[in-house]
Amino acid sequence: MESIETDVLVIGAGPGGSSAAKHAAKNGVDVTLIDKKSELGAPKRCGEGVSKDGLKSVGIELNSKWITKELNGARLISPDGTDVWMGNNHVKFSEADYIIERKIFDKYLAMDASRAGANIMIKTLASDMKRENNNYIVNCKSMGQDFNIKSKIVIGADGIESRVGRWANLKTNFKPENVASGVQFEMIGVEMEDPNCIEFYFGSVAPGGYAWVFPKGDDVANVGLGIVSKFTDKSAYQHLQEFIAKCYATQNANPIEINTGGIPVGGMLKRIVSDNLMIVGDAAGQVNPLTGGGIISALKAGKYAGEVAKAAVKDGNYSKKRLEEYEKKCKTDFNPIFKKYLKSRNYIRSLSDNDIDSIFKAIQTQEIENINPSEIIKLLIKISPKAVLKLGNLF
Helix, strand or coil, X not given: CEEEEEEEEEECCCHHHHHHHHHHHHHHCCEEEECCCCCCCCCCCCCCEECHHHHHHXXXXXXXXXXXXXXXXXXXXXXXXXXXXXXXXXXXXXXXXXXXXXXXXXXXXXXXXXXXXXXXXXXXXXEEXXXXXXXXXXXXXXXXXXXXXEEEEEEECCCCCCCHHHXXXXXXXXXXXXXXXXXXXXXXXXXXXXXXXXXXXXXXXXXXXXXXXXXXXXXXXXXXXXXXXXXXXXXXXXXXXXXXXXXXXXXXXXXXXXXXXXXXXXCCCCCCEECCEEECHHHHXXXXXXXXXXXXXXXXXXHHHHHHHHHHHHHCCCCHHHHHHHHHXXXXXXXXXXXXXXXXXXXXXXXXXXXXXXXXXXXXCCCCCXXXXXXXXXXXXXXXXXXXXXXXXXX
């Protein structure tokens, strides 16, 4: 059987994996990036919203090739139709400045990794792996051929279904209440009230989560929702069909693409490193528990993992203790805010449709200067006695 040797093997070429490969490959470290798909970025599993500050934090320059829409703000809608507009003319909305095209964006990130020196192998499936003599031997299949890759460090970026972490005996299973079932159409013929604003719908339209309409330009938009199965007897697809039938923006629209998948919304896993191994992105639960957004956190985690891998290779030390530097960086960056968002998420899940309607009516009377998840929770605490009891010590 053919064998390939590399310093760092990254499994999964999504945002986290490509970021890890890019930052590990700098300064001469031998990096191999593999992905089981024949086309990077497909299928997509998110609404494709990213923030300007988030991209800047990981050194990614804006590129018109993958930006489909620059946004002016957001519209939040309660179950009875009460809406709150968060437009740039009135408030700063900092969570999603752009809608991107993941099929182009993910390839762009992989190209960055390649230009940094990483070797990319597509349609390459990691079938199993074992640790041997302070290396990992990863068995792979590609185009009918079997071979293995011997690597000093493996970085698992293979999504919520990650097998890499399990192969390394990390506890990577997520509790059912911490996994949202997501389904999304890309639709044509969407008639939005303001095609420069994203829309969020709350309440029983999407039990345990929310629904969204993210404009991509002209009359095209991503229309989807995430639910948690313990709160409903219906599937995410059934909820989405009902939402599309009732939402004014989508009643005359047609789907041209469908994407489904699980979203880990329970916060970061407790352990994300082992000897010779790190996991990043959805595989590590590095997703905002309140919004379900994970692109920016995956890019950051990938950067941390790549930098630590590069240093570990230079040191000749691939032990768990050495790689825990990556885990510490992630805990410092993500855990404080993720814990607040997790508690906030649990509170919001406890609200009835009537509760949400009342909160939105109260929000309409407030002066708002900046809107992001933290500010929303602060506003809830300000206007809702129930929220004060549940969340008053968070901010």
